[in-house]
Amino acid sequence: MRIGLLGTGPWARMVHAPVLEAHDALDFAGVWGRRPEAAEELAARHGTRAYDHVDTLLADVDAVAVALPPDVQARLAVRAAGAGCHLLLDKPVAATVAGAREVVRAARDARVASVVFFTTRFMPGAADWIAEQADTGGWFTGHAQWLGDVFHGASESPFATPWRGEKGALWDVGPHALSVLLPVLGDVRRVTxxxxxxxxxxxxxxxxVSGASSTVTLSLTAPPAATGADVELRGTAGATRLPRGGDAAGALTRAADELLASARDGRPHPCDAAFGLRVTELLAAAETLLTSEAR
Structure with missing residues (x-):
């Protein structure tokens, strides 16, 4: 499968481009970015082509991997689907519910496969744990914490990007927490x-919907010593915690494998654009409550 990369930021440089180049079943056909000089540099590093125009890249590939802010991703995902490209998307799918719905509609109408890269869902140990807890059932409560220090202290992370500064932890790490809780505890009836x-x-x-309740704590400005991700479940089977371990490159490789499989057999992936839409709906509902609380 010929695949193109949309984006040239830190995630594209550190994870996407190396994974796409190394993947045995992918032909890394090219890079497009909003900064042409960055696209040229990244393409040269990985022995591929830099495209000046995104539509030219879309016409040359079978799929795209997207590493762009969510509002930009949503617009380009719609164009990519319209060009017949399968979609390997980042989370959140879009910055608005309307934008996420457009991505789902475009993918459905074009009959292209989609996988949203909720990183934890593609870590082998975590993925196995999630499936096991979903089968076990009987959960009473869950608690998820995703605490980062992207905007903490004088030395900011390369991921201290404008969209994260605007949208905050809710939209950046909130999708990770929801992507673990929903397949185990079921859909959310209400953000209480x-x-x-x-x-x-x-x-x-x-x-x-299972009757369980969960709490979620999210931050991009935690003290460095307090950072980390953790999920704990308690129920009839006792207590269990999400295992740690794995790396982003390995997880993205698995996500690419699963996009290939979904494109081949036509079966929707559990982390497809429709699931990404549901996560976006819950983020928007939480944002509305937070705005009300601030008033």
């Missing part, structure tokens, strides 16, 4: 509560 914590930290309470 949402409250602000220190800096950009937010706390959510979720009511799931």
């Amino acid at each position: 509560a949402a409250a602000h914590g220190p800096r950009d930290t937010v706390h959510l309470v979720l009511d799931h």
Whole structure:
């Protein structure tokens, strides 16, 4: 499968481009970016072509991997699907519910496969744990924490990008937490509560269709010593925690494998654009509550 990369930022440079070049079943056909000089540099590093025009790249490939801010991703994903390209998307799918719906509609109408790269869902140990807990059932409560220090201190992370500064932890790491909780505890009937914590930290309470409730704590401005991700479930089977381990490159390789499989057999992936839309709907609902709380 010929695949192109849309984006030249830190995630594209550190993870996407190396994975696409190394993948045995992919032909890394080219790069397009909003900064042509960055696209030229990244393409030269990985022995591929830099495209000046995104539509030219879309006409030359079978699929695209996207490493762009969510509002830009949504617009280009619609164009890519319209050009018949399968979609390997980043989370969140879009910055608005309307944008995410457009991505789902475009992918459905074009009958292209889509996989959203919720990183934890593609870590082998975590993926096995999620499937096992979903089969076990009987969960009473869940608690997820995703705490980063992207905007903490004088030395900011390369991921301290403008869209993260604007949208905060809710939209950046919130999708990770939801991507783990939903397949285990079921869809969310209602975001029961949402409250602000220190800096950009937010706390959510979720009511799931299974009858379980969960709490979520998210931050991009935690003290460095407090950072990390953790999910704990408690129920009739006792208590269990999400295993740690794995790396982003390995997870993206698995996501690419699963996009290939979905494109081949036509079966929707559990982390497809429709699931990405549901996550976006929950983020928007939480954002509405947070805005009300701030008033």
